[in-house]
Amino acid sequence: MATRFLVSALAAVVVASAAGGGLVTATVHSDCPPVSALKAYRPPQASRVFTEDGQLLADLSPQRRIVVGLDRIPAIVRDGFVAVEDRRFWKHDGVDLRGVARALWRDLTSLSLKEGFSTIPMQLARNVFPEQLPRSEKFTRKICEIRLARQIEDEFTKREILELYLNQIYLGGGLYGVEAAAQGYFGKEISRVTPAEAALLIALVRSPEGYNPRKNPLLAIERRNIVLDVLKREGVLTEAEAERAKTEPLRLAPPLEAAGRAPYAIAAIRRELRERFGPDADIRGLRVYTGLDPALQRAAQEALVKQIERIESGAYGRYRHPVPGNGAAPADSAASPYLQGMLVAIDPHDGRIRALVGGRDFALSQFDRALQARRQPGSAFKPIVYAAALQQRIPPTTRIDAAPVSIDNAGSPVWQPADHLADSLSSLTLRDALALSSNNATVRLGQWIGVERVIDMAxxxxxxxxxxxxxxIVLGSAEVIPAELVAAYAAFANGGYRVEPHLITRVEDAHGNVLWQAPVERRRALDENVAFLVLSMLEDVVERGTGTAVRNAGFWLPAAGKTGTTNQSKDAWFVGMTPDLVAGVWIGFDRPQRILPNGSGGSLAAPAWAEFMKAAYRNRPAPAAWVPPPGLVTVPVDPATGSRATHRCPVEDVRIEYFLPGTEPHEYCPLHPESGAERFFRRLWDGIRGIF
Incomplete structure (x- = not known):
């Protein structure tokens, strides 16, 4: 009895406050927006995204709020929202006293504050005036909602209130109102939705993002079915209709971004804006500027899709996996059954993302494999190992044992990595080991310098x-975010500076005021001389190593890069650079499996990189070649010995090698020794050159 008395007392306090004469109401009255503003209400402005040169790339909320009359909204939607959200809507005057008492009773008996009592007019007030309502405390805000709900009931008819509500309610994914939500989720007008689809829209009210069917399809279906039970109980649907609707599978239309020129980039920009500016960032009239280049974006999309389709066509061997057809169903997570890929291109000097393709088809899968995936890089990780070694002043001419290697870890089985090079190969220089992608030599190098130094470099x-x-890890067993790996290579091209990959360069409000700007900062990651040594070695990968597919494809501008292939050919990589662009290509399955029996980064990924680069430079000036920093020492060496070349060394074998000061060789090639007279005159000549 005491508990029921308390419930009644609390209900009376709330209702009295809403009536307009209490002290609480007097306190909050000045903070409540006038309901007259609802008559002049205009929907928020859509935020827009621009390319680097100012072209409009996307409207972040195209048709996200489509106003329709109540007569165009079917009864299943109208009656369904009322049945679930405000069953006594047609009887109360803005505040449902029974609902208040019921909510308070359930909160008290469960010792929680989970049960709400918001009516449709109260929800309308909350949705129309999200910024104007008091933010200081929940109770004050609720009282303001109650007061506005009463005033809304005085100013509008019930049908007008319901029409306003159904056009204003937020239903997740930047979709406001039932018409925009129907088109956004199902690709149809609200007048054509099925009972199951209507129930899903109603289900979204409680948690628009939590039950978003694109993000959480299982939770969305579960909540939808609960709503269907309510509709059956309230007589909106018959039992047979409700049970039949529960069996209907979730059929989602491709998201609106799929129709744009850079759908994966736009989706990523949308995520970042909401994280930085709140869930309503799409409709705040923001002007969002990016580093995206439309020509590069188009080239990236075409190069990636073309290469994936070539692989599927059997151009590189018999392809045994499913291929998407006209009736391919969208995947709602990182679980596409089809061969996928990504291509991201970054300005190596400041980290601006110039092009981003996160998958073969955004309509089939919205998972962004450039920014959201984590994949093993395989040998594409090796440049980081060699950078760590060079930083320890190990010259590129140093020879490493390339014979099969075994690593005995305490408490673990002996590890014997496979190598695609012949077991008979005895040793390789650092330069050749990276160019030929020797696993055995790289493992020994990692043991020499220590894996902790490799991690520090990464x-x-x-x-x-x-x-x-x-x-x-020296063979790329640790997973990486693809865009981060591509950005890591930028340091080899820009003199040793780390850059942060970013899509957005600047955000302005609707009036042109700058709200946020990407920080312009570069942190030194490694010595500029070391960076150039790695770059020089990666040039050899393209010229005579595992990346020669780049030259075979007809790309002849200055280039450097590295291939990567994981165990059983589950991932194919090529990450490379020109003096003003660094780009990476990955091809594989979301659930790792063999692509082709003999597939590799050189055969599968490098051709796509080359095609992208050829298109990229078709209408832009060719970059000047890299220039070695003045701090390096150049010495002609015989690669067979790593010693200074003599006049007797075969000219075709002599290489001008770069060294950190103090690490250059001083002894001369023992395989091709000079005569005493030759040695005398050479030293005399070297002395004369030193004077002048």
């Missing part, structure tokens, strides 16, 4: 994913 270059100190 962190310095910007990799943020977990890297455990296991010997296998």
């Amino acid at each position: 962190r310095a270059l910007g990799l943020t994913t977990e890297i455990q100190p296991y010997p296998s």
Whole structure:
């Protein structure tokens, strides 16, 4: 009895406050927006995204709020919203006293504050005036909602209130109102939705993002079915109709971004804006400027899709996996059954993302494999290992044992990495080991310098994913975010500076005031001389190593890069650079499996990189070649020995090698020794050159 008395007392306090004469109401009255503003209400402005040169790339909320008359909204939607959200809507005057008492009773008996009592007019007030309502405390805000709800009931008819509500309610994914939501989720007008689809829209009111069917399809279906039970109980649907609707599968239309020129980039921009400016960032009239280049974006999309389709056509061997057809169903997560890929291009000097393709078809899968995926990079990680070694002043002419290697870890089985090079190969220089992608030599190099130094270098270059100190990490066993790996390569092209990959360069409000600007900062990750040494070695990968497919495809501008292939050919990579662009290509399945029996980064990914670069430079000036920094020492060497070349060394074998000061060789090639007279005159000549 005491509990019921308390419930009645609390209900009376709330209702009395709403009536307009209490002290609480007097306190909050000045903070409540006038309901007259609702008559002059205009929907918020859509935020827009622009390319680097100012072209409009996307409207972040195209047709996201489509106003329709109540007569165009079917009864299943009208009656369904009322049945679930405000069953006594047609009887109360803005505040449902029974609902208030019921909510308070359930909160008290459950010792919680989970049960709400918002009516449709109260929800309308909350949705129309999200910024104007008091933010200081929940109770004050609720009283203001109650007061506005009463005033809304005085100013508008019930049908007008319901029409306003159904056109204003937020239903997730930037969709406001039932018409925009029907088109956004189902690709149809609200007048054509099925009972199951209507129930899903109603289900979204409680948690628009939590039950968003694109993000959480299982939760959305579960909530939808609960709504269907309510509609059956309230007589909106018959039992047979409700049970039949529960069996209907979730059929979603491709998201609106799929129709744009850079759908994956737009989706990523939308995520970042909401994180930085709140869930209503799409409709705040923001002007969002990016580093995206339309020509590069188009070239990236075409190069990636063309290469994936070539692989599927059997151009590289018999392809045994499913291929999407006209009736391919969209995937709502990172689980597409089809061959996928990504291509991201970054300005190596400031980290601006110039092009981003996160998958073969946004309509089939919205998962962004450039920014959201975590994949093993395989040998594409090796440049980081060699950078760490060069930083320890190990010259590129140093020879490393390339014979099969075994690593005995305490408490773990002996690890014997496979290598595509012949077991008979005895040793390789650092330069050749990277160019030919020797696993055995790289593992030994990692053991020599220590895997902790390799991890430190990866962190310095910007990799943020977990890297455990296991010997296998030098072969790319630790997962990386693809865009971060591509940005890490930028340091080799720009003189050793780490850059942060970013899409957005500047955000302005509707009046042109700058709200946020990408920080212009570059942190040194490694010595500029070391950066150039790695770059020079990566040039050899393209010229005579595992990346020669780039030249075979007809791209002849200055280029450097590295291939990557994971165990059983589950991932194919090529990450490379020109003096003003660094780009990476990954091809594989979302659920890792063999692409082709002998597939590799050189055969599968490098051709797509080359096609992208050829298109990229078709209408832009060719970049000047890289220039070595003045701090390096150049010495002609015989690669067979790593010693200074003599006049007797075969001219075709002599290489001008770069060294950090103090690491250059002083002894002369023992395989091709000079005569005493030759040695005398050479030293005399060297002395004369030193004077002048």
